[in-house]
Amino acid sequence: MIVADQKPIEDIRKMLKGKKKVLAIGCGTCVAVCFAGGKREVGVLSSAVRMATELEGEPVQIDETIVQRQCEKEFIEHLGDQLGEYDAVLSLGCGVGVQTLADQFPGTRILPGLNTKFMGGPTEQGVWEERCQGCGNCLLEYTGGICPISRCAKQLMNGPCGGTDEGGRCEVDPDTPCAWFNIWERMDALDIQDQLMEIQPPKDWSTSRDGGRRKIVRKDLQKPKLDEGS
Amino acid sequence: MKEISNYEPQIIAFCCMHCAYAAADLAGSSRFAYPSSLKIVAIPCTGRTDMGHILKTFEDGADGVLVAGCLEGRCHFQTGNLYARQRVEHVAELLDQIGLEGERARMINISAGMGAKFAELANEFAKTISALGPTGLKKKPASRELPLPSGKIE
Ligand code: SF4
Ligand code: SF4
Numbered sequence: 001m002i003v004a005d006q007k008p009i010e011d012i013r014k015m016l017k018g019k020k021k022v023l024a025i026g027c028g029t030c031v032a033v034c035f036a037g038g039k040r041e042v043g044v045l046s047s048a049v050r051m052a053t054e055l056e057g058e059p060v061q062i063d064e065t066i067v068q069r070q071c072e073k074e075f076i077e078h079l080g081d082q083l084g085e086y087d088a089v090l091s092l093g094c095g096v097g098v099q100t101l102a103d104q105f106p107g108t109r110i111l112p113g114l115n116t117k118f119m120g121g122p123t124e125q126g127v128w129e130e131r132c133q134g135c136g137n138c139l140l141e142y143t144g145g146i147c148p149i150s151r152c153a154k155q156l157m158n159g160p161c162g163g164t165d166e167g168g169r170c171e172v173d174p175d176t177p178c179a180w181f182n183i184w185e186r187m188d189a190l191d192i193q194d195q196l197m198e199i200q201p202p203k204d205w206s207t208s209r210d211g212g213r214r215k216i217v218r219k220d221l222q223k224p225k226l227d228e229g230s
Numbered sequence: 231m232k233e234i235s236n237y238e239p240q241i242i243a244f245c246c247m248h249c250a251y252a253a254a255d256l257a258g259s260s261r262f263a264y265p266s267s268l269k270i271v272a273i274p275c276t277g278r279t280d281m282g283h284i285l286k287t288f289e290d291g292a293d294g295v296l297v298a299g300c301l302e303g304r305c306h307f308q309t310g311n312l313y314a315r316q317r318v319e320h321v322a323e324l325l326d327q328i329g330l331e332g333e334r335a336r337m338i339n340i341s342a343g344m345g346a347k348f349a350e351l352a353n354e355f356a357k358t359i360s361a362l363g364p365t366g367l368k369k370k371p372a373s374r375e376l377p378l379p380s381g382k383i384e
Contacts, residue, residue, distance in 0.1 A: 008327075009324070009327045010327065023376070040280060040282055043282040043285075044281045047286055048327075048328050050289065051285070051288060051289060051328050051329075051330065051367055052327075052329055054367055055329040055330065055365075055366055056329070063374050063376060064374075064375045064376070065375060065376035079376075082376060
């Protein structure tokens with residue numbers, strides 16, 4: 001899932017300065033399950049900002065709503081009729097949600113209420129960790145299902161770096177397990193540690209961000225076009 | 231905040247019905263006085279209170295919110311009161327950030343038999359809130375929830 005965190009109230013107040021009527025829009029998918037932008041969080045944030053701005057003497061009316069998935073046009077289209085009455089929208093979706101709203105409603109000021117952090121998941125109640133950087137050419141096959149791109153501070157392809165401490169923690173952050181220590185343990189348990197003796201070539205980053213903005217086209221799913229001539 | 235004579239702070243106490251609610255009842259029947267402006271809302275467990283309830287209570291005009299649960303380790307649902315404490319602490323931080331004093335939200339732990347203690351803690355809280363004075367929030371500003379196109383999302 002996409003994991004996000006709410007922006008500090010102070011930042012949101014600054015963004016909303018001078019606005020009179022704002023619609024806060026949550027998202028019922030990723031950011032709802034990481035408790036950043038679901039219905040409850042929209043309620044709490046809106047309530048806090050309403051009170052803050054009233055105490056400041058410049059009250060902002062904040063209405064609340066939520067859509068099931070803010071990153072798809074079909075789920076947000078219905079909002080079009082109502083946006084006219086608002087000075088701005090405060091999106092509690094991830095960055096994709098914010099941009100989908102902005103693309104769909106170019107005449108409305110769309111503001112981000114969240115800081116989108118990473119792709120990851122919960123590792124214990126109340127804790128989320130990064131697991132994937134969308135490198136575009138997954139190599140989990142070689143690393144026992146543990147991603148060194150997102151979980152090793154140095155993104156090593158042939159680790160560990162030598163800085164791992166005795167407890168198997170990363171030298172960059174002693175609160176984080178060394179990804180390569182984990183990879184070794186995992187592959188040892190699977191009895192495939194000999195695969196680690198094969199040197200991995202440098203990673204081709206052109207499938208990642210380095211190759212520019214990425215796009216997937218699925219011809220099998222695209223809307224068929226009727227041939228005019230037939 | 232400003233001192234106001236005859237000011238009666240509006241306090242809402244979310245009381246767990248397994249302990250604090252009974253304690254408040256006992257305080258009443260044993261004639262231990264607590265402020266009449268303290269209104270009690272019975273809840274099945276303090277773990278049921280979420281941050282939204284507490285914030286909206288302030289928006290609706292409360293000057294202080296008390297969340298009263300069982301003694302730690304004695305929660306009917308084991309850890310409901312521990313969750314509640316974390317949330318109340320979080321709300322207090324949020325209140326500080328928005329310009330309201332965090333002391334306006336407080337968690338207390340009490341058992342069903344502690345009627346006198348309930349009155350004592352309620353009076354003490356009322357004193358804190360009286361000293362802080364009204365929140366400065368008028369009536370809850372108009373706001374609404376837009377209807378969903380279909381289905382309900384939680
Ligand atoms: S190797 Fe690439 S695609 Fe696979 S989990 Fe890591 S970052 Fe994601
Ligand atoms: S200690 Fe491990 S995780 Fe940390 S940088 Fe070195 S190899 Fe990567």
